[in-house]
Structure formats: structure tokens, C-alpha cells
Amino acid sequence: MEIKHRICFSPKHHSNACKKFLKLGIKIEEGGDGKIVQMKYFDIYESDLLWPKVEKILIAAGIGAITTWTEFTNEEIAVAERVLIWPGHLWGYPMPDLDGRWINISFNAGKECSVCGIGREQVAPIHMKGEPKLGENDFMGINWTFDLFSRPEVIEIMFREEISGFKEMQAIHYESMEPLKTVKQLRLTHELPGGIIDDNLTKDYPACGHVKYIGLSRGMYRFSKDTFNEEPDLVRSQQWFGSGRQASQLVLASSAFVDLYLRSKWKGLCLAPVELL
Numbered sequence: 181m182e183i184k185h186r187i188c189f190s191p192k193h194h195s196n197a198c199k200k201f202l203k204l205g206i207k208i209e210e211g212g213d214g215k216i217v218q219m220k221y222f223d224i225y226e227s228d229l230l231w232p233k234v235e236k237i238l239i240a241a242g243i244g245a246i247t248t249w250t251e252f253t254n255e256e257i258a259v260a261e262r263v264l265i266w267p268g269h270l271w272g273y274p275m276p277d278l279d280g281r282w283i284n285i286s287f288n289a290g291k292e293c294s295v296c297g298i299g300r301e302q303v304a305p306i307h308m309k310g311e312p313k314l315g316e317n318d319f320m321g322i323n324w325t326f327d328l329f330s331r332p333e334v335i336e337i338m339f340r341e342e343i344s345g346f347k348e349m350q351a352i353h354y355e356s357m358e359p360l361k362t363v364k365q366l367r368l369t370h371e372l373p374g375g376i377i378d379d380n381l382t383k384d385y386p387a388c389g390h391v392k393y394i395g396l397s398r399g400m401y402r403f404s405k406d407t408f409n410e411e412p413d414l415v416r417s418q419q420w421f422g423s424g425r426q427a428s429q430l431v432l433a434s435s436a437f438v439d440l441y442l443r444s445k446w447k448g449l450c451l452a453p454v455e456l457l
């Protein structure tokens with residue numbers, strides 16, 4: 181397990197810091213669209229001997245655009261009892277348009293919390309702009325809702341291997357209303373009764389009174405051991421995560437699913453072991 185940081189900065193506003201990074205021998209990449217503000221970035225592991233020096237420069241220069249995440253080795257993922265999964269490959273948005281009407285078509289519009297988004301529930305197939313571009317991926321997600329989709333032949337294998345906790349659902353072309361051929365949705369059918377241990381999580385308290393969590397960037401999510409005794413291979417967390425009106429639930433997979441995923445050399449998901457206490 182390694183903590184990784186992506187440092188993003190404007191070389192114009194932070195020319196001094198930029199020079200110091202270069203002097204340390206850091207390879208800096210071009211980032212952003214380059215039209216409005218030219219941005220640069222680099223990635224660095226917290227275990228890197230240069231990290232303490234980089235951190236000092238960041239604090240002195242007031243550079244705050246730092247994204248932090250945790251990387252796990254394949255061995256750590258392979259031996260975990262439960263693994264958090266989420267789409268690493270995102271394609272498109274729920275349609276019919278980018279104006280929010282998709283909520284009426286595929287979700288329980290008006291029933292979710294208007295302040296924080298908790299309670300959004302899918303009630304009909306998701307519509308998309310066209311056949312998604314999967315590249316070499318077998319799984320994908322869509323922006324905003326992060327629902328999971330996969331190639332039909334992959335879903336066939338999952339059924340054959342008796343992976344439980346989901347049903348397949350067609351995704352629909354938003355104009356022709358025909359089912360898409362490239363992917364089907366993996367619609368999760370179970371929600372955990374609770375079980376999360378939240379002492380390493382940051383709570384968000386929106387004005388509506390709900391409690392949401394901020395996604396964890398360092399280390400592992402923790403659940404009590406007996407939470408998963410009776411649960412299927414794929415489940416959603418009871419708790420919701422996200423900021424503002426964005427709210428989604430974690431998806432947790434059993435070792436049987438992870439074993440099949442790794443054995444089949446499937447691509448398109450991010451996997452992070454969960455700690456059971």
C-alpha cells in the first residue's frame with residue numbers, strides 16, 4: 181500500500197516553486213487544456229525520499245491543488261476478503277441531455293434529497309448517447325452516477341461463475357430507444373445493513389440534516405468482520421459518499437469476484453482492499 185500525490189500548479193504563478201522542483205530532478209508534465217491557465221503537474225509517492233522536501237516547497241508556496249490516493253499491490257488485492265470496486269474507465273453521461281432531465285427518465289426524480297442527493301434510486305434503464313467506447317476495458321462507468329456497466333460476454337461469465345448480488349439491465353440509446361450492444365448495466369440488488377467503521381472517515385453535514393462521508397484518499401475503508409457473513413458477492417454500502425449534491429454508495433466485492441476478475445485479466449475497474457475488523 182502506497183500513498184500517492186498528484187501536484188498540480190500554474191508555472192506562471194509558482195515559478196519559484198517550479199524551479200525548486202526541477203532542481204530536485206522532478207519530471208514535470210504538461211496538464212490542463214492550456215487555453216485559460218497553463219498548468220503543470222507531477223506525481224510523487226509519499227515514500228519517495230524527495231517527498232519531505234516537496235512538501236516543504238508546497239507549504240511555502242501555498243500550492244493546494246493536491247490529489248491524494250492510495251495504491252495497492254496486486255498481491256494485497258488478491259488476498260483481501262472484500263474489495264472496494266469502482267469504474268476506472270468512464271464514458272459519457274446519463275442522457276437525454278446534460279440539463280438534468282435524465283433524473284426523470286432513469287431515476288426517482290424528486291424523491292432524492294434536494295440538498296445532498298441521498299436517496300437517488302434507479303427506476304428504469306439508463307440512456308446513453310451511443311455505443312460506448314470501451315477500448316481494451318471490460319467494465320466502465322458513466323460520469324455523475326458511476327453506475328457499473330460491462331460487456332455482455334463478461335456478464336455471461338459472471339452468471340456462469342455464480343457471482344451474486346446483481347442483475348443485468350439493458351442500456352438504451354437515447355434517440356433510437358434501442359438497447360445498446362456494447363454494454364449492459366450491472367444493477368446491484370443488495371445494500372449492506374451497516375457495518376462501516378467510520379473513525380478514519382470525514383463526515384459532511386449538509387443543511388438537510390443527512391450525514392454523508394467524504395471519499396477516503398488515504399488507507400482503507402473499514403467494516404466490522406461479521407457484516408458480510410450473509411451478503412452476496414456484490415453489495416452497496418448503506419452510507420452515502422460525495423460532496424454537494426453528488427451522492428453515491430460504495431460497491432464492495434467478494435474475493436470470489438476479485439479472483440474471477442484477476443483470473444480473467446479483465447480491465448476497467450479500480451480495486452482497493454477493505455479492512456475487516
Ligand SMILES: [Zn+2]
Binds near residue numbers: 293294295298386389
Ligand atoms: Zn440530504
